[in-house]
Amino acid sequence: MSALEIVNIRKTYGDVETLKGIDIALESGEFLVLLGSSGCGKSTLLNIIAGLAEATSGDVLIGGRSVLGVHPKDRDIAMVFQSYALYPNLTVHRNIGFGLEMRKVPAAERDRAVRDAAKLLQIESLLGRKPGQLSGGQRQRVAIGRALVRKPQIFLFDEPLSNLDAKLRMEMRTELKRLHQMLKTTVVYVTHDQIEAMTLATRIAVMRDGRIEQLGTPSEIYDRPATLYVATFVGAPAMNLLNATARGSEVRIDGSDTVLPLSDELETQPEDGQKLIVGIRPEALRLGASGLAIAAKCEVAELTGPELVVSALAGMQRITACLPPRTVLENGQPLTLSFDREAIHLFDAESGLRL
Template sequence: MASLTIRNLKKNYGAVEILKGIDIEIEDGGFLVLVGPSGCGKSTLLNTIAGLEDITSGDILIGDKSIAGLHPSKRDIAMVFQSYALYPNMTVAKNIAFGMEMRGVSKAERDKAVADVAELLQISQLLDRKPSQLSGGQRQRVAMGRALVRDPQVFLFDEPLSNLDAKLRVDMRTEIKRMHLRMATTTVYVTHDQIEALTLATKIAVLKDGELQQFGTPDEIYNDPANVFVAEFMGSPSMNMLTVPVEEDAKGLFLTLTRAGGDALRLPLPASAAMKARIGKPVIFGLRPEAMTDPASADRQGAEILEDQFLVDVVEPAGADVFAVTVLNGTPLTARMKPSARVKEGEMAPFALNLSRAVFFDPDTQVRLR
């Protein structure tokens, strides 16, 4: 095992820049998730680590050794693909052992490694089957087993769960988490699913258009977003956003929001230097759905809880939660409530806004105001 460092990595296809100076460092045994929308460069970045793509400039290090110019077979990396890439004419056991056989590992060692990995992934009963006899989740376990027997310094996962149904995705996510806790091998995992990112990662790198938007722990990415893109991309439902001018009176700084029917609602603002510089200018006000809820569910540790009545526009039951949509400044905002809140469309209901969880952004630069 070893740490993984990516330094000012750039990748061009002709005149087109795909990766624009990526800097990331993940500790020995860490779990790095590369997340972002389609076309953001996350799979290209993974492929440069694997050696499947050459880099234009920069460096990639495992431990203190540069691997940027090495052939993929020399990098001591194992990769799990989205498509499983199993040999259809081989049994599960032979699929897992094939790489070891090609490297000249003895049959006794191969058999022991296959048995150990099969037990870890709970596929011991499948070793004599062919891929066509397996479900999607079982095939993905076999693909993972083939990587695990390598005992590499770094594991790479390229959207391994995207072909599975919703329940299997959750089950396999748990298996991958359990596997990493047991093996503690440095891992890089690509996904477009921000729930997978938040669930699995020790560190997350959010990419957009080939640029690193933010790098940090799941808590930092979710609760302390660096810009509007990160705030909106991470979280489901997405963060509520409103663009509103900053005002000032004798009581301090505030925002004025207009409810359905034209009633005004005053939101007090922190008297920070960044907010004072925006007096008379708009800011983007952001609040997560769970910070906008029914009074009984409000986090009373929050220093600034504002309670008021709002007209409920839409109610979306979701089992353990109820999402209630209200309209402020003509914009729909989503609140996460308990089912016991019993809100109804077209009726007024009490809401609690935890303003200590509010974040603010510059509308021009989209960067966080602090």
């Protein structure tokens, strides 16, 4: 039995269809990330699961039981929002235990649950403080603690780290990963940050315009993107996309002399003259002529610390490469960027689908 099952969920506002038939089955203990840009429908879907919005059609099952029409408090879920939504006049202890207090849980049991959650989140010393005396990271821990004490079947997170600075986001990602590994609770997590998705998820649903473009493990999403949208959305820097044309058993990069072989393992072989997009991740490129190669000319080289990010021109098309940090390059310098055959991703230019 799936912990969470989303069956053909659709949501319309007047003539606008926000969700266009979403199907997901989530097993107990999975960490699902709904990943996509603003307006793709990910938060709407989360709100439907939570009971904060109603689906136009379809069904949501938690533990095999349909929860459509069931009040949010009776769905056995706990939600952590982007805003911490803490009561400023209450201590951390009371904020964490407030939901239990409303359910008339005995004081001793409530105190024990709060202290257990605080110990897990390493905020025991903060229980007597009020939210105004806490940092952003500490407030987010309190909000997570309030969800933890409920011991729900499913945790729902709506962009919980977006208000934190880069260092705190990294620390909280590690904390959430640790908590999930310890508790093995089912999680649905909404974000537009592909790094959060890749580091936290056991599965990622990449959403676009109310549909799921691809559902898979982080490695599946990264190594075999199903569409051009997924290919460009996941990965930093983004995958290089080069216009090309199929010529017999080869692919010619438009505007250059570069010719690449077609793999026999493609699910769909392109027709002669078909317009294609060749995708190559920047980190798959290296300097030198070993393997397949593309001639280019260096435009800009940026040292990020662990790598040198080089923007170059291959014919009339721009290409980015991630090279070792000690690489020395000059603007205008000719380059030979090589890569392995396995690094090539081919997409149909018209449909955007992977071949």
